[in-house]
Amino acid sequence: MSRQPAEKTNSASQAAPLPEGPLTLRSWLRHLGNTDRLAAIDEPVALEHTLAAVAKRLDGERAVLFRRPGGHAVPVVSGFMSRRAWIAEAMGVPEAGLLERMRSAAAQPLPVSEVAQGEAACQQVIHLDKVDLHKLLPIPTHSEHDNGPYITAGLAIARNPRTGVQNVSIHRIQVHAADRMAILLLPRHLDAFYRAAEECGEALPIAIVIGVDPLTMLASQAITPIDYDELEIAGALHGAPLEVIKCRTSDVRVPANAEIVIEGRLLPGEREMEGPFGEFPKYYSSAEPREVIQVDAVTHRHRPIYHTIVPAEMEHLLLGAIPREATLLAHLQRSxxxxxxxxxxxxxxxxxxxxxxxxxxxxxxxxxxxxxxxxxxxxxxxxxxxxxxxxxxxxxxxxxxxxxxxxxxxxxxxxxxxxxxxxxxxxxxxxxxxxxxxxxxxxxxxxxxxxxxATRPVKYAAHVFTRVRIPGESTIDLQALVSVDPSQWEAYLGEGA
Missing domain, CATH: 3.40.1670.10 (UbiD C-terminal domain-like)
Structure with a gap:
């Protein structure tokens, strides 16, 4: 992997500690803002393509907050997890400690802590009747040939219909009607839950959670056995049980501090066309019949913030890479x-x-x-x-x-x-x-x-595979030796002219 560009050193980023208390999306954005890593866009940038274009240009340099996306009252944020160093910072570990911290959290999850109804920030505002996602949420259209607006940073949370244990994952979701969405299900745990419900002719209750902190986002991508609730891994990453709340229309539990929750049901036996969509390999996937979510309710904070991930850019790629790397390292080291x-x-x-x-x-x-x-x-x-x-x-x-x-x-x-x-x-x-x-x-x-x-032989003759090094190359103090005063080198260059 190519190293990302070196971050600029500035006194703000070095001086500002992480905020006290539980890490939320808002506290993390405030921290990025205090360390000159959050750009605010006041102009009403178009939701179709332009918003994603701006976020892509800033990817890996700054997160970006669009205050009036498409003239919508709900702001959009993107790119707040677009550097490995930022994710390590949110964890409170050096970058070299990322995989060990992730592996430790997956091995030692913390059970969630359920809060009482009426106490969760994500349910401060509740929409139960005639839900219209297009009016409620500023959902962008990202790439040139995408077939409409997509939710790209929503945690899909559902319960195993046989055991009741939850699973958390991220899927692309096309919003093509006021209260209906098509979702791509790959052969993983959510797909297994849905197939089990569909075999019984039943809908599968599901919640799409938008706007959570970086640690909860990261936990959602952990590679675990089935019936292993990733919200418990999120708690371990936080160092305290994650607070959750029961949905208003189902038994699904969602992070209490989330910004937005879309409650619905994966319908049995129904498919609707979804795609094309620009995916993480930087190509479009084709349009195919996909599973359908019927939306029953939307809950959110007062003045919520909507999170979108620009597909195939660093926030998208790192979100999948780090949990996979931690799991792969543990798997390989066992043998x-x-x-x-x-x-x-x-x-x-x-x-x-x-x-x-x-x-x-x-x-x-x-x-x-x-x-x-x-x-x-x-x-x-x-x-x-x-x-x-x-x-x-x-x-x-x-x-x-x-x-x-x-x-x-x-x-x-x-x-x-x-x-x-x-x-x-x-x-x-x-x-x-x-x-x-x-x-x-x-x-x-x-x-x-x-x-x-691409390894050398265990034994080899003389220095045939000895790497060339110069003693002192990594420890020499260049700053003390190199002059930046033009008069110092101009005197030598001018001689003999």
Missing amino acids: HPGVQDVHLSVGGVCRYHLYVKLDKKREGEAKNVILSAFGAHYDIKQVVVVDTDVDVHDPAEVEWAVATRFQADQDLVVIAGAQGSVLDPSTTVAANLAGIDNPEPHLQGICAKMGLD
């Missing part, structure tokens, strides 16, 4: 204790390409690590294993290792016909080449996976 670090590269859209740092002790070990990584998550398409002297967060370092330590006839692993991401457009091409047009769901996402062992 391969020499694994020291992992990284999902930005070039691989923080999903498909994995770099692994390995303290290799035996030949062949890197290939086993590659196979373990493929089994850890079906999205992973390419794995590069490197030695401990290579920084997996620097793509130039990884490429250098491949260029100098990899031979394709000995170090390449290829697995054909494996399950991959259905959002990877190259899998559709592969299906077409096999003579399959418009493949059924069970045939979608079939791909080849590639592993590269």
Whole structure:
């Protein structure tokens, strides 16, 4: 992954501590504002394309608050999780401690704390009759060929109809009517809940929660077994049980400090066209019949703030990368204790390409690590294993290792016909080449996976694989040696002219 541009050092960001008390979206935005990392847009920027264009231009530099998006009374925020360092800051750990903190929270979740009706900020205003999402919420249309406005930062919360345990996830949701939405369900836990309800001819109650703090957003993406409530991981990240409230129209529990909650039901047996939509691989997914949410109610804070994620930009990519990296690292270390670090590269859209740092002790070990990584998550398409002297967060370092330590006839692993991401457009091409047009769901996402062992031999002669270094290069004090006074070098350049 390419490193993000170095953040500018300023006294405000160094001096301002995190706000006291529970971290909420508002307290986090206030903190970003106090450290010159929040831009406010007062002009009524258009919800169709322009808002997303502005947010994309500021992505990774500043979060942006649109005060009057499209002339709407509800402001829109985007980009408040668009740097790894910011997410670590919200956790209260150094950037190098991100994965360990995430892994620890997933391993030691805290049960939620339910507050009484009437005490939750997210239910200060309640709309139960004739809900019109287009009038209530400023929902942007992001990319050029998107088929209308989409909710992109909504936590989808539902309960397993068989066990009652909740699941939290994020899905793209197209709002194509005042009170109906189409949602993309991939083969994960929410899809399993819906299929179980649909088999019984029942609707599945669901809540779409918009506007939560960065830690709760991050927890929603944790890779866990089914029947594992991600809101409990959010509590562990906060260091205290997350406060929740029961929805007004169902038994679903939602974060009490959220900005907006859309309550509804996933309807059995109903499908409506959804898409195209610009997804995280930076391509459009096609229009297909999708599951339908019937909206029953909307609750929100007084003067709520709407959060949107610009698809395929850093907030979107990092939100998926960090929880996956934490899970992948734990998975690999169980069988391969020499694994020291992992990284999902930005070039691989923080999903498909994995770099692994390995303290290799035996030949062949890197290939086993590659196979373990493929089994850890079906999205992973390419794995590069490197030695401990290579920084997996620097793509130039990884490429250098491949260029100098990899031979394709000995170090390449290829697995054909494996399950991959259905959002990877190259899998559709592969299906077409096999003579399959418009493949059924069970045939979608079939791909080849590639592993590269870019590690040096455990033993090698002399200095053949010794990395060139200059003693003192990393510790020398350049500031004390280098003169910035033009008169110092002008005197030398002028001599002999």
